[in-house]
Amino acid sequence: MLIKRPKGWELPERLATPESVYMNRRALLRGLGIGTVLAGTGALAACGDEASADNEAVQLADLPPDPSAGLYPVKRNERYTVDRPITEEDLATTYNNFYEFGSSKNIWRAAQDLPIRPWTVTLDGMVEQERTVAIDDLLAAMPLEERVYRHRCVEAWSMTVPWSGFALKSLVEYAKPLSSAKYVVMQTFQNSDIAPGQKQVWYPWPYVEGLTIEEATNELAFIATGLYGKPIPRQNGAPLRLAVPWKYGFKSVKSIVRFTFTDKRPVSFWEELQASEYGFWANVNPEVSHPRWSQASERVLGSGDKVPTLLYNGYGEYVADLYKGLEGESLYM
Ligand SMILES: Nc1nc2c(c(=O)[nH]1)N[C@H]1C(S)=C(S)[C@@H](COP(=O)(O)O)O[C@H]1N2
Ligand SMILES: [Mo]
Numbered sequence: 162m163l164i165k166r167p168k169g170w171e172l173p174e175r176l177a178t179p180e181s182v183y184m185n186r187r188a189l190l191r192g193l194g195i196g197t198v199l200a201g202t203g204a205l206a207a208c209g210d211e212a213s214a215d216n217e218a219v220q221l222a223d224l225p226p227d228p229s230a231g232l233y234p235v236k237r238n239e240r241y242t243v244d245r246p247i248t249e250e251d252l253a254t255t256y257n258n259f260y261e262f263g264s265s266k267n268i269w270r271a272a273q274d275l276p277i278r279p280w281t282v283t284l285d286g287m288v289e290q291e292r293t294v295a296i297d298d299l300l301a302a303m304p305l306e307e308r309v310y311r312h313r314c315v316e317a318w319s320m321t322v323p324w325s326g327f328a329l330k331s332l333v334e335y336a337k338p339l340s341s342a343k344y345v346v347m348q349t350f351q352n353s354d355i356a357p358g359q360k361q362v363w364y365p366w367p368y369v370e371g372l373t374i375e376e377a378t379n380e381l382a383f384i385a386t387g388l389y390g391k392p393i394p395r396q397n398g399a400p401l402r403l404a405v406p407w408k409y410g411f412k413s414v415k416s417i418v419r420f421t422f423t424d425k426r427p428v429s430f431w432e433e434l435q436a437s438e439y440g441f442w443a444n445v446n447p448e449v450s451h452p453r454w455s456q457a458s459e460r461v462l463g464s465g466d467k468v469p470t471l472l473y474n475g476y477g478e479y480v481a482d483l484y485k486g487l488e489g490e491s492l493y494m
Pocket of ligand 1: 261411
């Protein structure tokens with residue numbers, strides 16, 4: 162998402178392919194000379210695609226079974242369905258942004274190195290009592306449901322996927338924040354031994370994102386622990402990630418280890434890197450361009466279609482009221 166180098170997402174749609182043609186794609190990229198561009202994206206990307214190439218021998222079948230597998234599928238909440246076809250599972254799970262594992266879209270194999278048990282989540286800061294809870298205890302305590310949500314990346318591609326998980330509001334209530342808390346900050350794991358991207362010291366690891374308490378307790382804010390009726394794959398942010406579908410995708414932080422309640426607005430990962438392009442609010446708005454491209458339309462993953470982008474990504478009826486009185490803020494970047 163940075164200024165200085167060519168991006169994986171600038172590749173044409175036909176190159177954004179599922180794993181079945183992964184090897185062919187790599188050969189094709191090399192043939193086009195694009196592999197070289199991706200591999201040597203100048204000073205800012207030392208590994209990216211190549212890190213996952215080294216991992217191609219990983220056998221997914223060898224991974225230990227996910228202990229939460231028996232929880233899914235969960236009942237779909239029909240209040241949150243959309244009028245778009247669901248993105249093919251193969252595509253949503255092999256075309257990812259997860260900079261901890263590299264800056265290309267092809268990190269799904271590299272992400273299999275992420276150990277997801279044991280996994281604990283710490284609830285701290287302005288709460289009645291700080292505590293750390295094991296993921297499986299948290300899953301048992303939260304009311305799980307499935308929601309089909311749109312996802313709109315700031316890079317102007319989109320997908321529509323069935324997340325399973327629970328309302329972030331349930332977790333906020335469980336954490337018992339003090340009334341002085343104004344924001345919740347969510348932080349990704351940090352372990353550069355397994356996440357090669359975190360060796361790139363010019364990024365402000367760990368990845369953090371934040372919401373106001375009003376946003377976090379809006380009914381749409383969701384913590385995804387499953388995807389397509391199964392535990393969420395590592396590359397999509399196992400064992401738990403945020404899904405805030407009215408905001409650009411970078412707000413939806415993956416593989417969370419900490420929720421901190423605070424009265425200070427946090428500076429998020431992308432905001433720290435490039436505040437002029439990636440702000441705190443990041444609400445989807447087709448009329449407010451990114452400094453380097455239009456946000457008026459989006460490329461629908463897997464279909465080749467370009468469709469108009471909607472204000473708040475089509476979720477205005479749920480969230481527009483959150484921003485009354487905040488018109489002076491940069492709400493849309
Ligand atoms: N920790 C972490 N979370 C992250 C990212 C990341 O690089 N690291 N990328 C973000 C961006 S830009 C997008 S579009 C979504 C992509 O989610 P997906 O790979 O499940 O589609 O994750 C978001 N969450
Ligand atoms: Mo994104």
